[in-house]
Amino acid sequence: xxxxxxxxxxxxxxxxxxxxxxxxxxxxxxxxxxxxxxxxxxxxxxxxxxxxxxxxxxxxxxxxxxxxxxxxxxxxxxxxxxxxxxxxxxxxxxxxxxxxxxxxxxxxxxxxxxxxxxxxxxxxxxxxxxxxxxxxxxxxxxxxxxxxxxxxxxxxxxxxxxxxxxxxxxxxxxxxxxxxxxxxxxxxxxxxxxxxxxxxxxxxxxxxxxxxxxxxxxxxxxxxxxxxxxxxxxxxxxxxxxxxxxxxxxxxxxxxxxxxxxxxxxxxxxxxxxxxxxxxxxxxxxxxxxxxxxxxxxxxxxxxxxxxxxxxxxxxxxxxxxxxxxxxxxxxxxxxxxxxxxxxxxxxxxxxxxxxxxxxxxxxxxxxxxxxxxxxxxxxxxxxxxxxxxxxxxxxxxxxxxxxxxxxxxxxxxxxxxxxxxxxxxxxxxxxxxxxxxxxxxxxxxxxxxxxxxxxxxxxxxxxxxxxxxxxxxxxxxxxxxxxxxxxxx
Numbered sequence: 509x510x511x512x513x514x515x516x517x518x519x520x521x522x523x524x525x526x527x528x529x530x531x532x533x534x535x536x537x538x539x540x541x542x543x544x545x546x547x548x549x550x551x552x553x554x555x556x557x558x559x560x561x562x563x564x565x566x567x568x569x570x571x572x573x574x575x576x577x578x579x580x581x582x583x584x585x586x587x588x589x590x591x592x593x594x595x596x597x598x599x600x601x602x603x604x605x606x607x608x609x610x611x612x613x614x615x616x617x618x619x620x621x622x623x624x625x626x627x628x629x630x631x632x633x634x635x636x637x638x639x640x641x642x643x644x645x646x647x648x649x650x651x652x653x654x655x656x657x658x659x660x661x662x663x664x665x666x667x668x669x670x671x672x673x674x675x676x677x678x679x680x681x682x683x684x685x686x687x688x689x690x691x692x693x694x695x696x697x698x699x700x701x702x703x704x705x706x707x708x709x710x711x712x713x714x715x716x717x718x719x720x721x722x723x724x725x726x727x728x729x730x731x732x733x734x735x736x737x738x739x740x741x742x743x744x745x746x747x748x749x750x751x752x753x754x755x756x757x758x759x760x761x762x763x764x765x766x767x768x769x770x771x772x773x774x775x776x777x778x779x780x781x782x783x784x785x786x787x788x789x790x791x792x793x794x795x796x797x798x799x800x801x802x803x804x805x806x807x808x809x810x811x812x813x814x815x816x817x818x819x820x821x822x823x824x825x826x827x828x829x830x831x832x833x834x835x836x837x838x839x840x841x842x843x844x845x846x847x848x849x850x851x852x853x854x855x856x857x858x859x860x861x862x863x864x865x866x867x868x869x870x871x872x873x874x875x876x877x878x879x880x881x882x883x884x885x886x887x888x889x890x891x892x893x894x895x896x897x898x899x900x901x902x903x904x905x906x907x908x909x910x911x912x913x914x915x916x917x918x919x920x921x922x923x924x925x926x927x928x929x930x931x932x933x934x935x936x937x938x939x940x941x942x943x944x945x946x947x948x949x950x951x952x953x954x955x956x957x958x959x960x961x962x963x964x965x966x967x968x969x970x971x972x973x974x975x976x977x978x979x980x981x982x983x984x985x986x987x988x989x990x991x992x993x994x995x996x997x998x
Contacts, residue, residue: 654780661773671816672762678823679755684750684831691995693741695989699844700734703727706981717973723854730847744833751826758819765815841994848891848988859977865968873963880956890946901935956971
């Protein structure tokens, strides 16, 4: 039996758990009131005045009685059990000193909180005013800088636009003179192409007609003459093309720079006119930490100045080249005309020779065709004879085959048997002789056909050569460009 007021740690395997509605003393809650107002769930009825809802501790099963234990010691355990509520009432109350200390603590903390709050409000009001003025000044400076930047961009835009107009004019003038040079070169290209086409078509001549004749020599000479006339034109045309490429490159840089400046002008002008009340403003978190710039004001201005200087240099070079091309366009065409006539005369002589050879081949071909016809008739008669002998051979062999089915002693080697055997050999020998004659006739026919093919091939070669020289080559050489067209005026 434990005395009243002693603990029961020896009775339990572990200390009793702390109740969930345990509230600490007021002194331990001082710091928590600064942050938030405590909230506790009421798990007991408010109709029990003997158990207050705040600032109390739950007594253990056998609490220590302290100064009031004298009376409790006179009472037995069986006597105290019915008065648990009275014992709880006595030993869960705070002392008056705790109550006064709690009130004083609350008053002090209230004063401190109000003082801190008032000081914070004053400091906050002053900070708001200072930051507002600083922010307005910063925004004004940014707006002024943006306005100056817009003016700088506008100046360089006007410079680029002026130079771009000048470059476009020079490029158009060089393009026009280049087109004249191309037309002149194109007109000289026509006789050259005709001569090359003639050589190309004459390469299609077959067999023995692939002759390096006079016409071919004159064609090669004509090509050399035309190439000499075109050499300087192509040289200056290449220069013009290269210069146009340089002009367009400079123009492209100017256009790109102008496009970039127009875009920058629109963006900076929009930024310059943005206000706190403008539409479209929003938060862009972290944008101030992104540095995508690639130039400084000095390099920015130098870039545009270099583009303008490059354009001016290319314009001067282009004007000088135009003068050279104007002088080059005065060329002579007498050499090309003279060589053109020589080639035509050589073609006329060659055509006459080819036509005579073609007529002689046709005579021999007609005779060969007649002989082929006769040989083919002979082959047909041999084949007919072989076919007729095949029927006799079939009859004799069938008779022999049937006689092999005679029974027993009837298989007699009689006169009929011997005659049938001789008949088979005789007919077979006849067929073999006719087949040999057929092969000889076919060989002769093949020889005639081969000769015919040779004559026909030679005839086709001559006809092809005549067609190439007379129809294709001379047909292409019926026209020749005039002098005005050769200098690029037409």
